[in-house]
Amino acid sequence: NAGVTQTPKFRILKIGQSMTLQCTQDMNHNYMYWYRQDPGMGLKLIYYSVGAGITDKGEVPNGYNVSRSTTEDFPLRLELAAPSQTSVYFCASSKGQGNQPQHFGDGTRLSIL
Amino acid sequence: DAKTTQPNSMESNEEEPVHLPCNHSTISGTDYIHWYRQLPSQGPEYVIHGLTSNVNNRMASLAIAEDRKSSTLILHRATLRDAAVYYCILCLYTGTASKLTFGTGTRLQVTL
Numbered sequence: 001n002a003g004v005t006q007t008p009k010f011r012i013l014k015i016g017q018s019m020t021l022q023c024t025q026d027m028n029h030n031y032m033y034w035y036r037q038d039p040g041m042g043l044k045l046i047y048y049s050v051g052a053g054i055t056d057k058g059e060v061p062n063g064y065n066v067s068r069s070t071t072e073d074f075p076l077r078l079e080l081a082a083p084s085q086t087s088v089y090f091c092a093s094s095k096g097q098g099n100q101p102q103h104f105g106d107g108t109r110l111s112i113l
Numbered sequence: 114d115a116k117t118t119q120p121n122s123m124e125s126n127e128e129e130p131v132h133l134p135c136n137h138s139t140i141s142g143t144d145y146i147h148w149y150r151q152l153p154s155q156g157p158e159y160v161i162h163g164l165t166s167n168v169n170n171r172m173a174s175l176a177i178a179e180d181r182k183s184s185t186l187i188l189h190r191a192t193l194r195d196a197a198v199y200y201c202i203l204c205l206y207t208g209t210a211s212k213l214t215f216g217t218g219t220r221l222q223v224t225l
Binding site: 058 | 145147149154155156157158159162164200204211212213214215216217218
């Protein structure tokens with residue numbers, strides 16, 4: 001079972017470049033999430049989606065955009081990369097709310113130089 | 114958002130039980146208590162969750178205080194593979210989605 005798959009695993013960007021982090025899940029989960037984790041810190045929520053066509057901001061949305069055209073995919077877009085966006089990015093999905101666990105991918109390690 | 118407080122680190126010997134404490138004195142009546150763990154270079158992994166009653170699963174047990182202001186994750190027999198950062202999280206349901214607010218967690222070291 002694949003679960004939540006993130007690509008790429010590693011990426012180095014130059015300041016001002018753009019890129020899309022891909023996330024796909026094969027569990028037919030309605031809810032999907034993007035987090036970032038800075039060194040030595042816990043995860044912070046960037047954006048989330050409760051279903052295809054519905055997205056909302058989390059705690060740290062500035063500098064990012066998302067879309068949700070299908071149940072399976074939830075890409076995260078960085079338009080103008082900045083050094084402050086150097087982090088490890090995790091995508092997660094869950095079946096529902098509150099009492100449903102979130103399933104995480106293995107992360108994308110992004111460095112912006 | 115309600116916050117949780119955990120010790121920064123704990124140590125355990127292999128094959129011994131481990132009790133990881135968490136304080137959440139500002140918990141609301143609808144907040145679920147979730148525990149996740151994160152092994153090095155991996156994404157967080159769900160461990161267990163509960164609302165009011167104690168819970169058991171194949172990975173661990175969760176003991177919730179009667180007033181719900183604290184909880185304890187219990188690993189019955191720690192192994193080297195249990196060395197990870199353990200996060201105690203209050204799962205806030207906003208009416209549209211549930212949000213996990215991660216703190217810095219407890220780093221568990223397991224030694225032979």
